[in-house]
Amino acid sequence: MKELRVGMIGYGFMGRTHSNAYKRLTDFFPVQHKPVLKAVCARNAEKARAFADNWGYERIETDWRKLVEAPDIDLIDIGSPNNTHKEIALAAAANGKMVVCEKPLAMTVAEAEEMVAAVEKAGVPNMVWFNYRRVPSIALAKQIVDEGRIGRAFHYRATYLQDWTIAEDVPQGGPGLWRLDADVAGSGVTGDLLAHSIDTAMWLNGPITRVVAKTETFVKERTHVETGKVQPVTIDDACMFLAEFANGSMGTFESTRYARGRKNFNTFEMNGAEGSLYFDLEEPEYLQFFEYRQQQSGKKTESHLTGWRKIHTTNGEHPYMKHYWVPGTCIGYEHTFLNAIADFVMGIESGQPTQPDFRNALQTQRVCDAVLESARTGQWKTTGVEES
Numbered sequence: 001m002k003e004l005r006v007g008m009i010g011y012g013f014m015g016r017t018h019s020n021a022y023k024r025l026t027d028f029f030p031v032q033h034k035p036v037l038k039a040v041c042a043r044n045a046e047k048a049r050a051f052a053d054n055w056g057y058e059r060i061e062t063d064w065r066k067l068v069e070a071p072d073i074d075l076i077d078i079g080s081p082n083n084t085h086k087e088i089a090l091a092a093a094a095n096g097k098m099v100v101c102e103k104p105l106a107m108t109v110a111e112a113e114e115m116v117a118a119v120e121k122a123g124v125p126n127m128v129w130f131n132y133r134r135v136p137s138i139a140l141a142k143q144i145v146d147e148g149r150i151g152r153a154f155h156y157r158a159t160y161l162q163d164w165t166i167a168e169d170v171p172q173g174g175p176g177l178w179r180l181d182a183d184v185a186g187s188g189v190t191g192d193l194l195a196h197s198i199d200t201a202m203w204l205n206g207p208i209t210r211v212v213a214k215t216e217t218f219v220k221e222r223t224h225v226e227t228g229k230v231q232p233v234t235i236d237d238a239c240m241f242l243a244e245f246a247n248g249s250m251g252t253f254e255s256t257r258y259a260r261g262r263k264n265f266n267t268f269e270m271n272g273a274e275g276s277l278y279f280d281l282e283e284p285e286y287l288q289f290f291e292y293r294q295q296q297s298g299k300k301t302e303s304h305l306t307g308w309r310k311i312h313t314t315n316g317e318h319p320y321m322k323h324y325w326v327p328g329t330c331i332g333y334e335h336t337f338l339n340a341i342a343d344f345v346m347g348i349e350s351g352q353p354t355q356p357d358f359r360n361a362l363q364t365q366r367v368c369d370a371v372l373e374s375a376r377t378g379q380w381k382t383t384g385v386e387e388s
C-alpha cells in the first residue's frame, strides 16, 4: 500500500466531508493508495488545531504557501473560500502536487482558465468535487441516458432550493458566512448551487450553448461580519435561467435561498422521446424512470400497467453500491465524497483520469459566467461550451 499524503486547506463544512472521505477510502474501496492526513491549514491556529485533533491530522499550518511547498505532501485539497482557489491551485501545481478543489472551480472563467493551464502544464492529477455525480441514483441516470433509453432529449428541468438566508439580520462575510459576500464567493446561488445543477445537467445531457437569466437580491443590505458596517449585498439570492443544449433540447434552471422549508432541495427531470428520469435529493436512494419502449414491446400494450418506476438504487449492480452494504440498505451524503475520492485515486492508478477534472469544470464555469452576464444585460448569452 502506497501513501497519499494529504494537505487540507480549510476546515469548514467541506473540510469535514473531504476528511471523512480520506479516512474511510481504503475501508470500502480496493485501492493501492492509503490517504494519510498530514496537515490541515487555516489562518486561525486554534481552529486548525481543534480540527486536526478531531479528524486526526498530524500537524497544522497557518500559511498555505508552506503547505503547498512541503515535501511530505502529495495532494493539496482546496476547501477554502472561492477567492483563494486560483492562487493556491497555481502554487500547488507549480510544486508538482496533485490538486483537488471544491466547487465552483474559480471566481471567473479567466481564473478557471489559468487554473486549467497550470495543472496541465505541471501534468498533475486534478479534480473538482462535484459530489452529486457520485450519488448512485444520479450515476444510474447517466448510465440510462448513455444506454439510449431516454432517446431524443426534449426537456431538462433543474431546481436547487434552500431557505437559510431569508432573515434580514443574517450578516454577511467572515468564516461562516462568506457565501453571502460576493468579493469572496464570486456569486451567490449561481456559483454555489446552480454550479452543481449545471455540472449534472451537462454530464447527462451534453453542452449548454446559450442562456438567458434573471437574478434577484431580496435583502439589499446586511451587516458585514468583518467591518461591522451595514453594506450592500451584491450576491444573487435567486437565479432562474432558460438554456439551450447542443442536442436541441431546452432547459430550465431555478435556484434560491428563499424557498421557505426547502433545505437542500436538489432535483432534476429529463424528458425524452423514449422515457423520462426524475431525481430528488430528499430521497437520494431513488431514481424515478418512465420507460415508453417497454409499453410497446409486448404483443399487446398493457396500458393499464404503465407508469413510473421508482428504482431503489441499493443493489450491488447499481453504481458504487457493491462497495457498501447488502441490497436494500442505503448510503448517505458523506459517501458521495468517498465515491469521488475513490474515483480520483482509481483514476490515478489506472491512468484514466476521473471526471470532472479542472478542464471539465471550466465548462460549468463558462455557463455560470454566461448566466450572470445575461442577468446583468437582460440578453441571451452564448456560453462558449464546446462538445467534448
Ligand code: SOE
Residues within 6 Å of the ligand: 013, 162, 192, 193, 196, 264
Ligand atoms: C451551501 O449551503 C451548500 O453547502 C453548498 O456550498 C454545497 O455545495 C451544497 O452541496 C450544499 O449547500
